[in-house]
Amino acid sequence: MTAPMLTLTGVAKGYGPVPALAGVDLEVARGDLLAVLGPSGCGKTTLLRCVAGFERVDAGTVEVAGRAVAGAGGHVPPHRRRVAVVPQDGALFPHLSVADNVGYGLDRAQRRGGRIAQVLELVGLGGYDRRMPHQLSGGQQQRVAVARALAPRPPLVLLDEPFSALDAQLRTGLRADVRAALRADGATGVLVTHDQGEALSMADAVAVMNGGRIVQCAAPAEVYRDPADPWVARFVGDAVLLPATADADVAVTPLGRLPLRGPSGAGAVTVLIRPEQLRLERAGDCAATVVRQTYHGHDALTTVRLADGTLLTARTLDEGTALPAGARVGVTVRGAVRAYPGSA
Numbered sequence: 001m002t003a004p005m006l007t008l009t010g011v012a013k014g015y016g017p018v019p020a021l022a023g024v025d026l027e028v029a030r031g032d033l034l035a036v037l038g039p040s041g042c043g044k045t046t047l048l049r050c051v052a053g054f055e056r057v058d059a060g061t062v063e064v065a066g067r068a069v070a071g072a073g074g075h076v077p078p079h080r081r082r083v084a085v086v087p088q089d090g091a092l093f094p095h096l097s098v099a100d101n102v103g104y105g106l107d108r109a110q111r112r113g114g115r116i117a118q119v120l121e122l123v124g125l126g127g128y129d130r131r132m133p134h135q136l137s138g139g140q141q142q143r144v145a146v147a148r149a150l151a152p153r154p155p156l157v158l159l160d161e162p163f164s165a166l167d168a169q170l171r172t173g174l175r176a177d178v179r180a181a182l183r184a185d186g187a188t189g190v191l192v193t194h195d196q197g198e199a200l201s202m203a204d205a206v207a208v209m210n211g212g213r214i215v216q217c218a219a220p221a222e223v224y225r226d227p228a229d230p231w232v233a234r235f236v237g238d239a240v241l242l243p244a245t246a247d248a249d250v251a252v253t254p255l256g257r258l259p260l261r262g263p264s265g266a267g268a269v270t271v272l273i274r275p276e277q278l279r280l281e282r283a284g285d286c287a288a289t290v291v292r293q294t295y296h297g298h299d300a301l302t303t304v305r306l307a308d309g310t311l312l313t314a315r316t317l318d319e320g321t322a323l324p325a326g327a328r329v330g331v332t333v334r335g336a337v338r339a340y341p342g343s344a
Contacts, residue, residue, distance in 0.1 A: 007028075009061045020043045035192075035200075037236070053070070084157045098136070122150065123143040123178070125144065163175060200224060206219070208235065229340060244268075260339050275313050275315035276317075281331075306331070
């Protein structure tokens with residue numbers, strides 16, 4: 001079995017009395033892109049800075065390509081870790097051309113060997129080598145920053161929210177191109193982001209952080225479909241959480257008896273239903289009243305109130321499903337639901 005490219009074991013870091021990282025364990029496989037997702041202040045950026053070497057860890061170890069770079073054996077400085085960082089703003093040198101920015105960390109032989117042109121092609125900027133940073137759009141500047149990071153062929157590339165300053169249309173295209181460039185160059189990446197769509201669409205694995213700890217690390221589909229706890233369920237995507245009573249493989253809920261995904265025992269539980277699992281019909285056994293409907297073009301979110309006052313939000317994809325406030329609808333659930341011990 002191939003050793004992981006990045007391994008963190010029990011990594012802790014604090015600033016005075018405030019713990020930023022509280023015993024982080026993490027592995028990133030070679031060639032994978034891991035997205036670190038979490039709310040502001042959860043420790044994402046501190047984790048990235050500890051891996052890059054910009055911060056010293058208080059406890060634990062960091063290994064890159066099987067080599068210890070932080071921990072009891074000492075602190076390897078950033079320039080000796082062979083870890084590249086793509087910052088949020090690109091941080092290009094304004095007085096250097098695109099080619100000179102990309103080749104900044106290369107020796108003379110590497111610059112003459114065609115590596116600059118190669119990585120510019122990888123990020124979709126072939127032929128831009130003579131341009132200056134001020135002649136580029138924000139998205140193009142970020143592509144140059146990625147090319148500069150890839151140029152020396154580092155084993156690990158760290159991306160610190162590199163798309164957050166761009167508009168939605170630019171972000172979508174750039175995400176796909178950057179992922180393709182990392183894959184084409186065989187690089188391993190760690191992407192820090194607060195954007196759930198970005199993490200789920202780009203990454204091979206997603207690590208969800210909260211309070212300085214990683215609360216779940218799994219494939220994007222698993223994090224969305226089978227979140228580790230109700231907090232992760234709420235944070236990653238839209239979630240409907242309802243109180244229920246589990247009875248073997250069935251949950252008794254305000255929406256009726258629903259099949260459970262996986263065993264849950266018996267007693268009080270909280271069930272997770274994703275909005276796209278809810279089907280609204282003009283009639284049905286479980287009646288509800290439409291509170292509001294928000295149209296998004298590709299879908300619509302409809303909030304309804306059950307007879308007991310419970311509010312639910314359903315995602316509908318069908319055309320012609322406009323429902324006015326006050327309309328009576330029936331609510332059914334498609335598929336099995338996930339249950340967590342305890343009441344909602």
